[in-house]
Amino acid sequence: MVRLQTLRGYLLEEVLAWLLRSSGYRLLTEKDDAARAPWKVLEKRKHGLVVRGRGAWRQADTLGEFPYVPPFSLPIRLFAEAKFTHPKVGLPTVRNGHGIVHDLNENVVTTWGNGSGPHRPRARYHYSYAIFSTSGFTQDAQEFALAHQISLIDLSLPDFKVLCDLVRVAAKSVYDATRSMPPSQQPTVYEIRNYLRRHLLNLWDEPAADAPSVTDPLDTLAAGLRRRSSLGLVLAFPAAPFVLGLVSNDLYAFLSHAREQPTHLVRVRRIHRSVGHPLWRIEPREGPPYRLTFSLPEQVEAWILDQEEGSRSRTHWMARNLLSAITMYWVDENHTHTFQLRYSPEEFLEVSGRPRSFTSDFGETPDLF
Known part of the structure; x- marks a missing residue:
């Protein structure tokens, strides 16, 4: 039987796939690969989807394109x-x-057909990896991720608390329900995920969990997510070897502004907290207000801030360079919008020269630049 904390992670992956769908992240299934063997890249096996690498087939529970x-x-x-x-x-x-991604990205370009006929090109893709954590990352994990361009996204931000609580409660209810069943009747993790995926993403795959004691908490989770549709997670791409997971308490306010001004100037604030490492906040320089928040793993932030001498100047260097242009994609009714948030050098010079006192929503004081 699966451990409770593992089940939490599996359910959270399905929720993230649902949240990221508007960033263009479309969860893949076996049906997305119409090729026949030996040219297939995706296959469905006993425990779910697998993807073909150079050395082995890799489990791909949450693989999106x-x-x-x-x-x-x-x-x-x-x-x-x-x-x-x-x-x-x-x-x-x-x-x-x-x-995993090294093996997949090194996959051979061609596959020999049956017999001695000519080889045929196989579809190729660039695979990336993002790890989402509710409790942060160790220092050696951060250093390795930075060296190999694995994106680490921290879900310990206050804006994620409601989302994490929904997953925590659902996982505990499902776990307790399965423990009370005879082993022969316990649904597999694959079946539990399929049921939630069906209700969140309308992806129908068999088999799926069918015991009410298991499915009722999953229904409650799905309903809770839809009621909080203003909570959004958007992937953003700065000029850096990682992606950002931006969260907003009112995603509609951001989208309304970004649709009218796909490229616009923003202010960036680095907020110190009494508990946890600093947060970064993005707000528009002009127009209707919105707020986007993200966090960087400590070691990643330290590497970035070490690019210049002096704490304040290093922070400014990060905003001027790595955060000077953040690109975001939004898919709405099969149309892909591109937004770019630009940090103005004039804004940097103007605000950095006039530091002010400011109390954030968390009751703490940010650096302004």
Whole structure:
């Protein structure tokens, strides 16, 4: 039987796939690969979807593809792994993610057909890996991720509390229900995930959990997510070897502003907290207000801030360079919007020269720049 904290992570992965769908993240199934063996890349096996690498077939529980292809690149596929644990995520998890994407990205371009006929090109993709954690990451995990471009996204922000609580309650109810069943009647993790995936993403796959004591908490989770539809998670792409997970307490306010001004100037604030490492906040320089918040793992932030001498100047360097242009994609009714948030150098010079006192929503004082 699956451990409770593992079940939490599995349910959180399905929830993240639902949240990220508007960023263009479309969860893949076996049906997305119409090729026949030996040219197939995706297959469905006993425990779910697998993807073909150079050395082995890899489990791909939450593998999604984006509709936009960067210039001079390949279609992008992203593994989203979630860890809902109390200890910080360590090096083995990050190293495993790197091993998977390295094997997949080194996959051979062609596959020989049957007999001695000519070889045929196989579809290729660029695979990336993102790890979401509710409790942060160890220092060695952060250093390894930074070196190998594995994205680490911290879900310990206050804005994620309601979301994490919904997953925590649902996982505990499902876990208790399965423990009370005879072993022969206990649904597998694959069946539990399929049921939630069906209700969140309308992806129908068999088999799926059918015991009311298991499915009722999943229905409650799905309903709770839909009631809080203003809570959004958006992937953003700065000029850096990682992605940002931006969260907003009112995503509609951001979208309304961004649709009218796809490229606009923003202010960036780094907020010190009495508990936990600093948060970063993005707000529009002009127009209707919105707020986007993100957090960087401590070691990643330290590496960035070490680019210049002096604490304040290093923070400014980060905003001027890595955060000077943040690109975001939003898919709405099969149309992909591109937004770009630009940090103005004039804003940097103007505000950094006039520091002011400011109390954030968390009752703490941010750096303004």
